[in-house]
Amino acid sequence: MSFDVPDELNYLESHEWTTTDEPARIGITDFAQNELGDVVFVELPAVGDEIEAGSAFGVIESIKAVSDLYAPVSGEVTAVNDDLFDQPELVNDDPFGEGWMLEVAPSDDAFDDLLSADEYRDQTT
């Protein structure tokens, strides 16, 4: 099976993606949603909360598993995808689009140690 890995995004080994825009948009990858199976619940920080690169910022649950979500960047949360609370399956249906999770105003040096699309593809194949 092959998974979608958009070239314009950056990745963590723990299967989160981020844009490097301001604000940075964050979600989980196609590979991750497939591994989890049917997503039924997400727990996310609120607008105004600070998240820290490499630390858990939330939790995602599928029918069969509970996983922490790790932050690819540090910064203040500026938007949360509230649609996921009622429609967590958007993460399965469209992980890079309607299944996005947070937008974050990155702090200085926020984008260290991210994988490129090629590097992430190598990890998942």
Next chain:
Amino acid sequence: MARRHPPLADTHAATGASVTEFGGWAMPVEFDSIRVEHAAVRESVGRFDVSHMSQIDVAGPDATALMARLTTNDVGALAPGEAQYACITRTDGVILDDTVIYRLPDRDGEPAYLFVPNAGHDTQLTEWWVDHRDEWELDATVDNVTDEWAMFAVQGPDSPDHVAAVADDSMTDLARFEHRRSEIAGVDCTVARTGYTGEDGFEILCPADAAETVWSAFDCQPCGLGARDTLRIEAGFLLSGQDFDPDSLPRTPYEAGVGFTVDLDSEFVGRDALADQQERGVDRTFVGVTMRDRGVPREGYELVDEAGASVGRLTSGTMSPTLNEGIGLGYVAVDHADPGTSVGIVVRGTEKRAEITPLPFRSTSS
């Protein structure tokens, strides 16, 4: 210990099914998605490979006595072609395993049984049977035939039509917990009107070397252990090793909500302890819990009262695909067990509102 594989391991792998280890067996957990497989069984029909279930054959002049003395239900009530659900208890009344007992056609004029305990329990329970047979000097054969049989479940409201289409007789007259021999796609099988989903359905035993023929005769959604679990939780059915376990979670049939399997008028291992408990009453009992806040109940989560004091613990839980709410199974103190009682579920350190709910969460279609 080496992993055991069902006869159709290669067939399942070729479909891209993901595999999990369960009871020492490598079994398909998901063919498509749990939600799709679950919905197929609730709305139409699905088929499961449950060849990981154990099969033990008991036959001979004292077969009925041996079965009766090692299981909680009234084995003597079974005629050939009938089946019953029962517990296997030790002397203190704690459940070792739960099982379905099939009374087979008599063999050489003597009674014969096949009982189906849970995955990975076949060696231990065969020994349990042989040791007691020898101790009680009973005349019966006990054979672990787990590896000789494949077992499939075809479940859902449309399952009678699907079984009728491939069997040599219609099977629609088979009552719940009845079974009989039938040819499916030319293979001699035992077909029972039993299941573990809370739907109408059938379980089929066929020789391991004919598994492919029987499995592929059915044209319906293949389902894995993931959907089997969400379906049985909605139905409020116990899972051996998870909702009770003689070592890590010792529970009696009365505590586990299956007191209906206990016939105190029969003599069996554990009977006296259970008679005492029945008279005294239980301190804790098995209940359903429905989440009122957003969230997913899971095994191990603590249940608390309004003051935050512990009143029990969940042993199973999931997001119900049918009801679209978080549901759990577990044990609570009897004074918090009435349906409608408000409880808290501690999820990652945060208390969420929930309510004791009558079982099953979702009732059968049959």
